[in-house]
Amino acid sequence: MSEYYFFYDVKKSYKIEKWFMSNFHGTVILEHSAPITFTIDNxxxxxxxxxxxxxxxxxxxxxxxxxxxxxxxxxKIEKFLNKIKNEH
Structure with missing residues (x-):
């Protein structure tokens, strides 16, 4: 069964926001971090x-x-999120 995934750690949310900004320079817009929602070309x-x-x-x-x-x-986004989901 699939369901939306939430990062409940504030440090991870901050890390995700920082990663989006440094890797995509505005081409991908992070809309929300709970759950992660982002926009590419509308x-x-x-x-x-x-x-x-x-x-x-x-x-x-x-x-x-x-x-x-x-x-x-x-x-690239999936690889990053799967990596940090297991970090403590």
Whole structure:
């Protein structure tokens, strides 16, 4: 079963915000951090969590078409979020 994933640690939320700003320089806009919601080219995404595999992945909420480079950006975001989810 998949569901939205929330980072409940304030330090992680701050780290996520800082990471988005330093890696995407405004091309990806972090809208919310609970749950993480971000926009690329007027297309909004959020993250989901698969409990069985303990992985975070991104889904499109609404907006335009998913452009080819969105997939590479999303892959980078998923890799980062899966890495920090296990940090203490």
């Amino acid at each position: 297309t909004t995404y959020t993250i989901r969590f698969v409990e069985e595999s303990q992985t975070i992945y991104c889904i499109k909420l609404y907006g335009g078409d998913i452009r080819p480079y969105h997939k590479s950006v999303i892959g």
